[in-house]
Amino acid sequence: MTAGVRLAGIVKTYAGARALDGVDLDAAAGETLAILGPSGCGKTTLLRTVAGLDHPDTGSVHIDGRDVTTRPPGERNVAMVFQNHALLPHLSVAENIAFGLRARGRRRPDDVDRRVAEAAALAGCDHLLDRRPAHLSGGERQRVALARAVARRPAVLLLDEPLASLDAHLRSRVRLDLRQVFDGLGVTVLHVTHDQAEAQALGHRVAVVAAGRVHQVGTPDDVYDRPADRFVAGFLGIPPMNLFEVLDGDPPRAGPFCLVGPAVPGGRRLDAGIRPEAIRLGGAGEGTPGRVQAVDPTGADAIVTVEAAGCRVVALVPRHGRPVVGEEVRVVARPGAFHLFDRDTGAAWAHPGPP
């Protein structure tokens, strides 16, 4: 059974500060919506509001068309997985998974066992049923927490940074498994994370949240290629987008680069952003001269920080053939690769076309 989730006008105040400031959010039935944002942006509060663990000051929560704003958590058919797996240490894995089923008190033993086996198989922990949580690794515990959540066949699955306490290697492996579980169940998933790679890998759509407000909701490509405002532009992308003030002139300048292409409207204060991967190190006579300040090889690429024309520019170049610190280079921006943002409101003004 799947259900859509709809949040409308949610406001939640904690000790005088607005944790959620008028949030409207929709997740279609069966969709995985990744809720992405920095720490303290209110995304956990959002999740708890959907679960019914916190009540909003104003606003409504609908699950599958039903208004559940005033319903207790137990009546919403929602399940949750926490970063801290919250398994009961005195019960075995099988008993932990069955806990939610038994809490309702109306299950026959063989029915419970079957459900537990199904959920454990789905989450990949069916070989651990007799163990105690203390004897499991971090990844195994999260699988058990997941099995516990899906055993009840909830309408909505809520995950609160479930992979945050796993090491990077394990995280990417478990991420793949999660994707399979979500697709297999067809359940509506709200997945809260501060890890943008995770959000883009797991979410059909991504909601970018900061300071209790939703900045943008869109597919991973939408939020990356066409960010709605300066915050989203700066948050998505590693390394972050370069942002420069647009200086009037003929042609207008942004940092060490000249802006050519569609007319930049005059009389408006703008910022221009360009992603590091759209900047290359050119040959003699090209672009703007600069000096390399730092070089960070990461995987197949290298992050090169260059000081050019008094501005700090970050470029992403292939790892092999990367420059060394102190080298004189020339930075070249791909034509038409600039995003334009209104300097005062931060809202996006123009986006580059596809490369």
Add this chain to the structure above:
Amino acid sequence: MVGPFVVGALALVVVPAAVTLALALFDHDLVRSPRWVGLGNFAALLDDDVFRISLRNSMAFAAIAVPLRLGGALALALLLHHRRRGYGAYRAAALLPTVVPDVAYGLVWLWLLNPLHGPINLVLAAVGAPTPSWLTEPAAAQAAVVVMSLFTVGEGFLILLAARAAIPGEVYDLGRLDGAGAWPLFRRVTLPYVAPTLALLAARDTIFAFQASFVPALVVTDGGPPPFSTTYLPVFVYRNAFEYLRYGYAAAATVVMLGVTVLMLVAQAGILRRHRLLWG
């Protein structure tokens, strides 16, 4: 570094304990020189009716007071766990009886339990309940000593408060999401988590019960009402040692007290092990 502690432990604990053990084998009244009687003191104890009554009183007190005290401490800890308005004041109130000096505490109860003018009986009379003569009826006096011990649960309360705070909040969130009510949550989540702490406190309280009955019995009921209804083992030892000057005899009673305490602790450990309240 541990020098002062070792010296203190030796001088204040080990040496007196050794002296007491040795004294149990003598007959000594501080006037004449000690006279060796071997196990004669223990034989005399077996024949002594007052000793048997004292032993029975002490064990009954421990059996009744310890579970009630632990239950009270747990209830207080759970009730005062969540941040609410004024919870600081309530927590302080829960601790206060424990930090009041024993004798002062006893004297306050002497007034409270006064059959004619004490507030307890005045309140009971006002609601039409029976007003027992607390300090002059044997059963009522024993009940009074138990009731007095129910309020000094401050230590257990603090420890259980810490144990409850150590339980991750998400566990209860998950329980609420599953629709579990307050009682199932308590029985299947809270209790298993605090069980090891409760077990430790039970052992400690059992030891404590054998000694806690001393001051109330001495100050409030004076070991009476006759015959010896609130004479507990410590009172028996005190009287024999300092009033009747039978030091060897009292020391022997103390040794028996130690033995009984150890037996009760062993029994507790056996029961708990069987019930798998401790996990791991």
